[in-house]
Amino acid sequence: MCRTDQDSDRDPDLDTTDAAFISLLEDSAEELYDQAPCGYLSTLMDGTIAKINATLLDWLGLERSQAVGRMRFTDLLTVGGKLYHETHFAPMLQMQGEINGIALDIKAAGRQRMPVLVTSKVKTSEDGEPMLVRTTVFDARDRRAYETELLRSRQVAEEARRHAEADRARLQEALAVLQQSLLPAELPAVPGLEAASYYHTASPDLLGGDFYDLFPVGTDRWAFFLGDVCGKGPQAAAVTSLVRYTLRGAALHDLDPVNVLSTLNTVLHERYSSGDARYCTVVFGFLEPGSDRVDVHLASGGHPSALIQRADGTAHYLPTPGGMLVGVLPGARFTTARTELLPGDTLLLYTDGLTEARIGPDRALYGDDALHDFTSARPPAGPQALITALRELLSGFGDGLDDDTALLALGVPASPTAPVPPSSAKT
Numbered sequence: 001m002c003r004t005d006q007d008s009d010r011d012p013d014l015d016t017t018d019a020a021f022i023s024l025l026e027d028s029a030e031e032l033y034d035q036a037p038c039g040y041l042s043t044l045m046d047g048t049i050a051k052i053n054a055t056l057l058d059w060l061g062l063e064r065s066q067a068v069g070r071m072r073f074t075d076l077l078t079v080g081g082k083l084y085h086e087t088h089f090a091p092m093l094q095m096q097g098e099i100n101g102i103a104l105d106i107k108a109a110g111r112q113r114m115p116v117l118v119t120s121k122v123k124t125s126e127d128g129e130p131m132l133v134r135t136t137v138f139d140a141r142d143r144r145a146y147e148t149e150l151l152r153s154r155q156v157a158e159e160a161r162r163h164a165e166a167d168r169a170r171l172q173e174a175l176a177v178l179q180q181s182l183l184p185a186e187l188p189a190v191p192g193l194e195a196a197s198y199y200h201t202a203s204p205d206l207l208g209g210d211f212y213d214l215f216p217v218g219t220d221r222w223a224f225f226l227g228d229v230c231g232k233g234p235q236a237a238a239v240t241s242l243v244r245y246t247l248r249g250a251a252l253h254d255l256d257p258v259n260v261l262s263t264l265n266t267v268l269h270e271r272y273s274s275g276d277a278r279y280c281t282v283v284f285g286f287l288e289p290g291s292d293r294v295d296v297h298l299a300s301g302g303h304p305s306a307l308i309q310r311a312d313g314t315a316h317y318l319p320t321p322g323g324m325l326v327g328v329l330p331g332a333r334f335t336t337a338r339t340e341l342l343p344g345d346t347l348l349l350y351t352d353g354l355t356e357a358r359i360g361p362d363r364a365l366y367g368d369d370a371l372h373d374f375t376s377a378r379p380p381a382g383p384q385a386l387i388t389a390l391r392e393l394l395s396g397f398g399d400g401l402d403d404d405t406a407l408l409a410l411g412v413p414a415s416p417t418a419p420v421p422p423s424s425a426k427t
Contacts (some may be wrong), residue, residue: 004068026412031350037135038114045130047072056137061109073135078105078113089223091116092398093133097122103140115144187214190222192289194413195385200394202353209236209280209405210351211244215251221286223251226408227282227303227326227347229397239278247284257284257299261326261334265301268327283320284297289411294341294412299334301326303381304368306337307375311344311414315375317368318347346383346411348375353405354390366397383409 035038039056043049043114045328057064060076074082079105093099098121121136187195195214203207209229217223220345225247229239243264248264272278280421283306285298298306300320350371357366378389378402387409393410395399 004057012042012094012388014311015059038139041073041135041137043073043133043135045132047133049073050132059108059114059137059139060106061184065410073133076106078107081105089120093120095124096314097124106137111178115140117143151235152218163268172356175253182211182237183246184213184215188216190287190289192291192412193222193294194383194411196387196407196409198387198391198405198407198408199233199390200353200401202402202404208232208241210353210406211240212349212403212406212408213244213248214408214410216250217251217255217286221255222287223248223285223290224287224349224408224410225282226351226406227280227301228351228353228406229280230278232404235278239268239272239280241281243280251286255286257286257297257337258334260284261299261301262332265326266330269330272327277328279325279338281352282326292343292412294410296341296347296410297336297338298338299323301334304355307337307348307350307371308341308381309348309375309411311380313340315372317372341410341412342384344380344411344414346380346386346409348386349391349408349410351406353403354394354403356403356405357394358400358402359397360396364402382413383411386411 010330034054036053036055039053039059039085041049041052041056046071049071050069052067054064054065060067075083076087084104089102089104098119099121103120104116105113106116117138117140118135120133122130123132123134125131149373153214174356183199184197188195197212197214199208199212200212202316207232211229212224212226214224227243229236229243231239246264246267247260250260254260254263261282264282268278268280270359282300283298283300285296288295288297298320300316300323301344302323302325303320305317305320307315307317318337320335320337322331322333326332326334331378339347354370355371357365357367360366374389374393376388378386387407390407394405
């Protein structure tokens, strides 16, 4: 037979490819069954093995004569697999006629457990009577290894998470104890005066720099202060401790609030003038209780003005304009103010975490005017009642309150003859 020009122009590589395909097509169905990359077997309805391919026999380490007609499918399974087959696999196969992708373990060669995925289907006669069960067995060793590693990774991650949570809880507990050490354990009882305080921590993971105190400086005079150190964390806590002890020490030697703040300014400026600058805002004052009133003399170093709630229901700020931050400049100037607290009057000191809270959908600043209006709307029931109302206000801000807030309220009881209520401790 003559070759045509078209035949002579064929690519030799195409001829090689065609030959490979022809070779594959010449594989017998029996060989494809016997050498398949998965296990095949057919069983009678009682589970007796009627046919099994070489792949599965090789996994099991059995000869064909040992399995066909002599063993049942359940004989190939581990004890756990047999139990699952009897309680779940076989009943579901009987009801549904097929079952797919069931994870089992077979007894492989060398008495090893081999994880497999099993799919079975019942073959029926033309009359619908079950004749035999055809089963496919897939090697799941790689999948089991992956699942085991995945489970191990999850367990490691879960253990790491638990350790992290425990470490965080211990850290928060330590920070809470340290934060409390920077505040008075309780406010002292002052004759003729009621005092209340509250400290709101914005984050249990960070030390705040807000502080306050009330303490005696003689038989008939008391000192108080409230302020805010810039920053957060251990360094801010160290500055807070220094500020508190400096103010308490200076107040014992000088009864002028401006001089007390000047002493603190000198200490901070000399300590932190080089490197990481540290400063604070603070209101410091003296109280002189009388028979029916309390005289207040205070000075402010860059701190928000104190707010007074009067017994007649009005409220107003006690202006201290021009007071400079404490610790920034060597010759900082501080502003003084005087007032009298009469029965029913309350002096409120606060840090800017309160007025700088973000509220509403547009997250606007709460502000000084809103605080004034809130205080004016409250009945003049004394320091503890005012602090309680402010605590409820702060809790209503939610995540809009992102800074610590310290509150200190000092007032004269409405009835001069009434017993002085115990001072509240910080919360």
